[in-house]
Amino acid sequence: MSRWRPPQAASTAIITADGQRRLKAELDELWRVRRPEVVKALAAAAAEGDRSENAEYTYRKKQLGEIDRRVRYLSKRIPALKVAQGAPTDREAIFFGAWFEIEDDGGTTHRYRIVGPDETDAATGCISIDSPLARAALKKRVDDEFEAQLPGGSQRFTVVAVNYDEFK
Secondary structure (H helix, E strand, O other), rough: OOOOOOOOOOOOEEEEEHHHHHHHHHHHHHHHHHHHHHHHHHHHOOOOOOOOOOOOHHHHHHHHHHHHHHHHHHHHHHHHEEOOOOOOOOOOOOOOOOOOEEEEEEEEEEEEEEEEEEEEEEEEOOEEEOOOOHHHHHOOOOOOOOEEEEEEEEEEEEEEEEEOOEEE
């Protein structure tokens, strides 16, 4: 059995200004802080002698590889991203960067923000513009009903509120 997997679909290359700042800060922190620390620890582990049985050396090599992979990804991804500037002219409809509240059939209210795929965060309600829920919610207005094909099956929602005041 092979480990080959089909490549993922290309994600939308858009990001909020705040998301771009966070990615740039992550890249800077990885390159200027974490990588030098790991290289220093790797050199110390290598100086201990036999590398084949040195767990610290093996761990630090793996950690360095992970940092280098992330740095390489961010170095290519950040210039390719288009930064969304400001809110759209039609502030009554759901577009990129909007905070919106929806109510499901059970009466539960959910609050989300549509952001780029590189800045999603389930804890804060930031969902990717490529997600099924975001795709279904785009261009909807307050009191509009829509159906989204989610992993758990099809669900119906009603838009309760749309807000761009927190757009950065």
